[in-house]
Structures are given as structure tokens and as C-alpha cells.
Amino acid sequence: MAARRPTGPALLLAALLVALTVVPGEVNTRAAPAAPAMQAPPFDHIFVVLEENQDYDRILGSDEAPFINSLINDNFLQTDYHALNHGSLPDYLGLVSGSEQLQAIGTPPTDCTPQWTRSPPSCVVTAADPSNITDLIEHSGRSWRAYLQAMGQPCRWQSQTADYDIIHNPFVYFETIEGGNAVSSQRCVDHDVDMYADPRHSLHADLMSASTTPNFVFIVPGNRYNMHDNQFKGADDFLRDILTGTNRSGQNGINAVNIFSSPAWTTGRSIAYIVWDEDSGTRVNHVVAIQVGNWVNRPSGEDGATFNHYSMLKTWEVAWGLPPIQQAGGDASARPMLAAFNLSNEPPNGQTSNRLTLRNAHPEVFAQLQANLRSPGRTASLLTVFGNDGVQKIRLYVSPNGTLAVDNGVAGTTASSSVAFGTGWHSVQIHVWARGNGGTCDVAYDGHLIAALSQLGTCSTGRSPIGSVVLGDAEPGQAGAVDVRYPAIATSRL
Template identity: 35%
Template sequence: MRSRFLALAVAALMSIGGVVAAGGSRQSAAAATGPCGTLTTAPTYTHVIWVWMENHSYSDIIGNSQAPYINSLASECGLATNYHNVSHPSLPNYVGAVSGLAVSSLSQFDTDCGPSKRCSTSAASIFGQGESWKAYEESMPSNCDKSNSGNYAVRHNPPPYFTSLSGCSTFDVPYTQLATDLSAGTLPAFSFVTPNVIDDMHNGTIADGDTWLAHDLPTILNSAEYQSGTTAVFLTWDEGSSGSSGESCAANTGDQSCHVATIVISPSTAAGSTSATLFNHYSLLGTAEQLLGLPALGQASSYPTLTSAFNL
């Protein structure tokens, strides 16, 4: 009788979806069935990949039946439930996220302008910090293209805006190069992936973006680079919907246009992990820098990273 009681008790404990850790983080107790949770101890990560979507708030995405793949990732991996963009419109977020520049230093980008003497910065960025980098830009006609073309929007491609960055003409490449690099085992330490304006949900629908991710993310997640256990992938949105130009969003918890979904995909992130800690794009920068052994740029040192909350 006592043995049966113990067995029932253990079964009941295993049925609990997860536990809440300090700081509002929740680590799932469920066995891994997707790309996350295959490792219990965080490895030394050698590759970080960012995938950026567009112009939808957290509530537009999480729980939306038009985004089944995204929501499956949120449940199979890690979800930051209190994550924020840093400003509006798009370009200040792209530039701020890779440089750590404060919102007060991003005003020249508030019109989503193309790269020019006025619309650029000499600031350092994560692209120039580490061992290697590439930006993979869907529908970009040629390397480091500084003009809009078809479904390619240069405002979603940050490297051309950094005047002190060398190598844009070599390492800012059309998206098709990503599959080649994954196959050849030449993925750089830091990768920035931008779908075109249909596939990133800017001009397309949420369903368009979800379909693109369902088709293209498995190329990364099934690659030898990811399967080796040393690649972390972060899926985020540049900004929420219907924001005001120049708005300070990094710690703004009262405006839904400042609240976006961010999903952490890594072998050491437990399936179903969530964190209500206030994170933002500066946190994302600091996380990438921490994982790759780089010093924090600008505002990245002012906000918590996602490493502890998601076992990175």
C-alpha cells in the first residue's frame, strides 16, 4: 500500500508542468521533445543567431492561432514574457540592439532613413567585436546593399549604418548564404538573420511570418552546428505595433507597443521555460556578448541578460 502511494505521489509530481525559480523564471520539468532541453548544463556557446521579425506586439503573437509554429516554439523552448523593444520605429531598434546606444543617441534614425552621412553612426557594434560575424538578409540583391529593392528593406539591415565597421561588403550577405554556411560548417560566431518585408510580417501577415519560420528555422535547428549543442538562437520582434516615433520603450511596461515576444532556442534551455524579468533589446545584446566572451557595449551593461533565466 505504501509503495503504491509513493508511486502515485511521484507520478503527480512529474505531471506538474514546471517549477518557478528565483526572479520569476520557470523551468519546465517535462522531457525535451523539441529543439530545447537536450542538455541540463549549459555548454560554452560558440555561435549566437538572432532572427528578427517585425512590428507586432506580444499579444499579437503569443496565443494567436495564425502563428502555430511560433507558439509551438514558445512552449517547446523558452519565452521571455516581459521583453521590450527600445524605441520606435524599426531602425532605432536594429541599431540600438547591436550597439547598445541609448535612445537619446538614436534620434537620427527615427525616420527609418537609408544609410547616409546624416543617417549613420560611428559607434561600435557587436559585428566588430567578436571573432566573426555575418548578417543574412533575405531578398537583398547584393552584399551590403544600401538601397531598398523589392521586398528588401535596408532599414532592417543594420551593418550599412555603421561607418566604423569594416567588412560590410564581405559579411553582409544575401540570406541564401546561410544554408551554404550551415552545410559547410562555416557559420560565424554571431549571425543576424532578417527575412524580407513579407516574411518578417512587416508587409506580410502573421501567418506569412509563421509559415516562413516553420520552413526556414528547421534549416538552422537540424544543422550540425545546432545539433552539436553550442549554438543558441533568439527569435524576436523589432517593435510592437502602433508605436510613437522616438518613444523610450526599454523599461516601459505600460505601453503594449513596447512589449514584444522573444523566444530563446537552445539545447540547454528547458522546454516550457518562461521568465517575467524585464528584458529588452539591450538585454539581448548583453546576452550575445556574454555567451561569446565579449565586453558589454553601452546600455547592454545596464540591463539583465537572459543567460540565467534560460540556463544559457
């Protein structure tokens, strides 16, 4: 097994935004307040894959899980992430509802199965709407679906098999979904389906377009492919299959799933969370949680802060502006996991430059700094965004008359505003989402959007992702016009 990647404060600092004071031609690396991402990106699609019963240290660096380790190396790892309890059921319920639901499953928790035919029913959650994340998702106008491998019939709570465990299907435990009767509701039948065999909503069929792909996709591999009972190869192969379209497991041949090539993944804001429900039974319950996609700080991004399943649920709520499910505790008091959206951009040791090159190009970037205009009457560049092809996309600057303006290097246009840059230090932020002629460019000054400098969905940005941001003076003859400090770059609003 390869050596464990270090955890702790050093990695947290490495993953956070650099907080610097920059004078013309020089970077000052003294500590200063950072402006981390305050939100998660408003994702169009969130994909979740639940794996089973493995220790963090057993997976990391394991030769038995090459694909999973490639995901870790290429994306973002929470290095101190923990499950809630032992037994699958409290962890699955906690992840989707913000509570282990001990009033329903017992203390200590048991892996019981729902009994909707009894009066009153047992081992079920009868809390009023919203009782789980899917209630909130539907109230927000979004869609969801759970895809369970080898479940057979939809919304199956009556029986299980060697490959399908009811306790890995949290949604059939909630009355707001199942309906509370021996015959399940149409809502449950439509939204809780077999991954491959459902004739209406196989994952393959739903991924054919972005519009048919649910906003929230919850995937549960069967027991031969979820690392249950230490079946590393099957789980590693199957995860590779559904993410990339291969068929190493032999399960992804008919109605093949390929999330990374789907329109939902390639055309919008999407993220995948790969997480284990619990470890092998230790007191620490330390598990792997990986955040995957173009909106995370990668490659080899890491965060050493302590989180758990409630934190992941809270992150989804924050991304979509949803209220917590619980009134107190659980997701109500959890902190969201936002470090993945902070882009580490610290220059190499000894380098002095006002160009911050991202470790990996990103389609969407928010860049912010504080600026102080030193020489009124001169053009003073504040923030300039470049594609990874070196082409200047957008430049925010102070014009000679003292007002804020934007040059669009892709379109060859200039936009001016009546907003004057005041004396002293002020905050400016630029947001660019590179989507060809349908991109987004917006500018904020001291937290207020400048409409004259903003184009939402109509900005010509080119297709190349964003590779670097220049802070302050960028052109000959402008040196000394402005001082900048506290730069921050993220894939979500700062």
C-alpha cells in the first residue's frame, strides 16, 4: 500500500485560497485575511455514489482500487470525513435527512426493514414534509431519482436479495416518499428505480439529455460492486464503468452508463460525490469522501477539516439554497464543505508575479481582490482573466475618467459604466463562465453588481477554460497605477 497522504492544517492551508498583498510587480506572501468561498456553486446536477464498509486507510493508496485512487489524485479528497454510526441504515438515513432517525430504528440503531403493512407501521419515518432532502428538492422545482443496482422492482421494501439490501435504500423508509401504505405511492415508484432494469427510467436512458437527467442522482451499487465484504475489484471496476462507460465489471454492457460523457456532465455545472457509508466497524469511523468534477480544486485537492454525512447534506442544501431539514442538530448545525471550491493559486516559492496560474483550468471562476487607486487619471487594470490557451477573455479596469469598465478580448468590445472607483481600498469581483457565445460575465464593486458591466448567458467568452488571472497592472505603462491585496479565486461566489 502506498504511503498515506498527509492530513491536517498544512493541507487545509494548501487547499485554501492564497491571501496576499500585491504591489506592482511583486507578491507579498505575509499572512493576511483570505476570502474563501461563501457558497457552493449552484449545481445543475449532483451525482452521489454510495459505497460500503471500508476504512479510509484501507482504500487510500490501495493497489486493489486503482480507479478510485485515480479519482482521489485527480480531484478533491476530504481527509477527515467520518460516518455517523455503525450499521448501514443510520448512515444512509442521516445522509439524506440530517438525522439517524433513532426514534424509528432504535437506540442503539438497528438495520431494520420498513414494515408498512403493520398498523401502526414500524421501522419507518413518519415525520411531516419535509422529512428528507428529496422533499426539499421537489419544493425548489428540481428533480431527483435514486438508482439502485439489482433492486428489480421499483420502490422495493418488501423483500431483498443477496445483491440488494433494503437498508441501502433510504427513501423507502420515509412516509412522504413511500406513501405510508402497503401499496407504494406513484412518487416512490417513479423516483426509486432499478439502475438498469427499469423500463421507464434506467440511468442510461435518463442520461441521454441534460433535461432528462435528474438534478439529484443517487446511485447505490449492488452488494457485489459496493466494496461490501471487501470486494475491492468489483467495486473499483463498477465505479469506473458507470463514470466512464467501460464494462470491466461485466455489468455495464446493455444500457451502458457513462456519466462523464453525458450532456448533464459536459454542458452544465455538475459534481459527483463518492462516499462510503461507514468504515469496517472502528470507533473512529473514518471514511473516504471524494468530490469530483471541474468545479473542485484539483488535481490532488485536499481539506483536513473534520466533516461527516450531515456536512455533505448541508453542502447540497447550500448549493441549492434549501433550508435545513432538521430544526436543531444534524444538518441544521452542520458546516458545509466549501474548501473544494477554493482554488489554490499560490505562486511557487521565490516567484514574484501578479499572475496567478490555476493548477487546473476551470470553466467558471470568481476572482476578487481589494484595490487602491494610486494614480487617478490613468488606466488601472484590476483583474484580467485568461484562458488556458493564453487568450485574454475579460479585463476589469478603472478608466482615465475614474469609472469602472470592462474589455472583452474575445468579442473585441468595451463596456463602460457610471460607477466611479472611490478613494482608498475597495473590493472588486469578476465572474466568468466560459461557454462560448453563451457565457456569463459579471462584475461587482463593494459587493454590488454593476449591471452595465454584466452579461448573464450572453457574454462571448470563448470555449477554452480559465487558466490564469492577472492581479492589478497587466500592461506596459500602467505600473504603479494601483495597489491590490487579498486576492481570492474560487469556482463559487466569494
